[in-house]
Amino acid sequence: xxxxxxxxxxxxxxxxxxxxxxxxxxxxxxxxxxxxxxxxxxxxxxxxxxxxxxxxxxxxxxxxxxxxxxxxxxxxxxxxxxxxxxxxxxxxxxxxxxxxxxxxxxxxxxxxxxxxxxxxxxxxxxxxxxxxxxxxxxxxxxxxxxxxxxxxxxxxxxxxxxxxxxxxxxxxxxxxxxxxxxxxxxxxxxxxxxxxxxxxxxxxxxxxxxxxxxxxxxxxxxxxxxxxxxxxxxxxxxxxxxx
Numbered sequence: 653x654x655x656x657x658x659x660x661x662x663x664x665x666x667x668x669x670x671x672x673x674x675x676x677x678x679x680x681x682x683x684x685x686x687x688x689x690x691x692x693x694x695x696x697x698x699x700x701x702x703x704x705x706x707x708x709x710x711x712x713x714x715x716x717x718x719x720x721x722x723x724x725x726x727x728x729x730x731x732x733x734x735x736x737x738x739x740x741x742x743x744x745x746x747x748x749x750x751x752x753x754x755x756x757x758x759x760x761x762x763x764x765x766x767x768x769x770x771x772x773x774x775x776x777x778x779x780x781x782x783x784x785x786x787x788x789x790x791x792x793x794x795x796x797x798x799x800x801x802x803x804x805x806x807x808x809x810x811x812x813x814x815x816x817x818x819x820x821x822x823x824x825x826x827x828x829x830x831x832x833x834x835x836x837x838x839x840x841x842x843x844x845x846x847x848x849x850x851x852x853x854x855x856x857x858x859x860x861x862x863x864x865x866x867x868x869x870x871x872x873x874x875x876x877x878x879x880x881x882x883x884x885x886x887x888x889x890x891x892x893x894x895x
Contacts (some may be wrong), residue, residue, distance in 0.1 A: 707746030756835025841873035
């Protein structure tokens with residue numbers, strides 16, 4: 653029963669994750685601010701919100717039943733290792749995805765009402781990400797695996813920068829757009845990392861811990877964020893000169 657429920661979660665995770673992974677490229681590559689951008693951005697945000705929730709459920713199940721949920725890894729890794737990688741790290745990565753998807757959606761929805769970003773859920777997601785990220789740092793030390801600490805560092809940085817924006821009285825006229833891009837592209841990095849790293853467990857388990865599988869989505873995603881930030885700076889610079 654445990655494994656069956658876990659497989660159902662995997663199937664739901666894949667369906668929503670693929671939906672988000674496809675929808676991701678329409679707002680990234682398409683015309684900004686148009687109807688298609690808004691439509692596909694909404695699909696992406698809510699697909700990733702669901703994907704992250706399924707990942708959190710899978711991570712929680714793994715913490716309680718590591719061998720039962722991952723029988724194909726029994727001959728490769730022991731229970732503490734599976735619990736650390738596919739339990740604690742999956743739980744933190746899922747929460748990070750939920751955090752970024754919701755935060756990025758609120759940033760664009762509340763662009764003219766900054767104080768509306770201070771919702772209980774938005775603040776709770778930042779607060780929850782801190783202990784989840786610290787748990788990854790701790791597991792990295794326990795398992796002597798530096799890969800896990802990466803999720804912890806990203807999580808702590810995300811919670812810190814998100815809170816800075818949420819609690820700022822006047823973050824600047826273009827801050828909401830930069831945060832929107834940062835968060836939703838960050839969620840895109842998360843879903844592609846999951847497919848390349850966690851997803852490879854089903855085909856070639858040894859690739860799950862290959863740094864290359866984690867570095868590709870991160871590198872591409874950071875390049876997209878930096879490109880869009882420069883475009884935003886140029887756009888607002890032109891507006892300020894015209895004004």
